[in-house]
Amino acid sequence: MSTSLAIVMIHQGSELYGSDRSFVSALCALRERHPDAVIDVVLPEAGPIVDHVVGYASRIIYNSNGVLRKKELKARPWQTCRRMIEAWLGYRSMFPSYQICYVNTVVCVAAIAALRGQRAGAYVHVREIPSSLACRVFRALLRFSRAGLIYNSHATAAAFALPGDVIHNGVDVAGPIAVADAPQNRTKRLAIIGRINPWKGQQFVLDALSMLGRALPVHVRIVGDVFPGYEGLLVSLRETAKTCTQSVEIEGFTSDPGAHFAWADFLVVPSVQPEPFGRVAIESFAYGRPVIAAATGGLQEIVTDGVNGFLFAPGDMRDFLRVVSRALAMTHDAYADMANAAREKYLSAFTVKTYMRSVADTVQPLLDDSRRAHEVSALQRETR
Structure with a gap:
């Protein structure tokens, strides 16, 4: 693949819970499919996930301003809104440098809002089923973004009722596995x-x-x-x-x-x-x-x-x-x-290989469309 291919991946967490591990698997999938690409990863802060990201990312950028936390919104609504606007402006200036923008989870609201109008291929991996009111707000945000959507289950897709692809998560378990054989003589x-x-x-x-x-x-x-x-x-x-x-x-x-x-x-x-x-x-x-x-x-x-x-x-x-x-x-x-x-x-x-292949296959058409758009744009600039 050409070294001109540039991807940015934004994630809301820094630990190693389920969504964090699934994000790492998506990162690994794109790195395997596009080994020469520049892949920048945006995390809210340093944490256990970094050791798993560093081997695949070209660069790690830390920015916590664009992640919506319910407790912070309730405690400091005006400060939270100001931070979101600052993050949105930052992403608006950042995204044109990339041919694909991947946002993991809907709580990365500033990044999702900044996808609107970008030339890059863009998609959001939806991993939440919020409450009814919150779901309406996030649905409006996703519509506004015009991003391609990936859902982690049919239940999530049904909750948002917007077009998208369903890809079940996959996991990788290292080391030998012994199927459980619970003894009868213990609790x-x-x-x-x-x-x-x-x-x-x-x-x-x-x-x-x-x-x-x-x-x-x-x-x-x-x-x-x-x-x-x-x-x-x-x-x-x-x-x-x-x-x-x-x-x-x-x-x-x-x-x-x-x-x-x-x-x-x-x-x-x-x-x-x-x-x-x-x-x-x-x-x-x-x-x-x-x-x-x-x-x-x-x-x-x-x-x-x-x-x-x-x-x-x-x-x-x-x-x-x-x-x-x-x-x-x-x-x-x-x-x-x-x-x-x-x-x-x-x-x-539910193996990680199945998950990674599905993510890479789903993103690929967007990458192809994005690269063609970038080539047309570059040709237009040259002929002016």
Whole structure:
């Protein structure tokens, strides 16, 4: 490929949660497809993701002004709006230097707004299902941008109801994988892995166990952390954990959750609002661990009830406890069949190679159109 090809990729996070890892995979896909391209990456700040980006990016630019955070908007609305305008102006001057502009997640609002009118091929990777009001606002922003859209699930696409391509996330698991074979003579282990926030359902699970008032034979491990300013969520989790008769561990964020997947018998994804995709569920499948998930959003595109996991009514504590009891009652052979089915589902549909190929194939037409537009523009300038 020509060295004149230039790509900019904007991301909203600096850690290594699901959207961060999917962003790295998209970056890797474009680097493999276009090895000689200049690929600049914009991150809000330095963090664990940098070590994974640096090997593929030509340059890393740090700019946090264009990322919309709900808590900051509520606390400092005027300052937030001023920062967004400054970021929008910066992106407006930056984007004409690139032939493709990729924005990861809709909270990068300044970058999305700046896509309007750019000669570059542009697209936004939509990974959220916001509340009804927020969804209307983001939908208007996406329409305004005129960018091509990629959704992480059919559920996300349905929520926004705008034309676009659906590409399910994929994951890569390093090292040997041992499909789970839970012994019958110990307490079953349930892991909840990922960002701690009000809608991810960590509090819901502990409230359900606390409500039960008797010992359900499970050992629960919660792995993850909160955004700054939401530390009260951790305080509440720890207080509720003390009221549970079950053993409950609460651990912080880790950039390598493999040991926690290997520890678990089941992964729990208890989202109380529609889950856009549920990347942690396919990570669990990659490790051969069945999933207990809320039947909401993209999780229904991953988990088949009774085959590779169990589904329960979102936000329904009684139904959640019923499903957990159903999982604990499985025979050794039935559990082994479910664990194998989970692993096979990952291999057939959710590998990182499948995801990367789909991203690169989707972006390619935009790149081709953009390069032709740049060539026409250059020819017009030469003939003036």
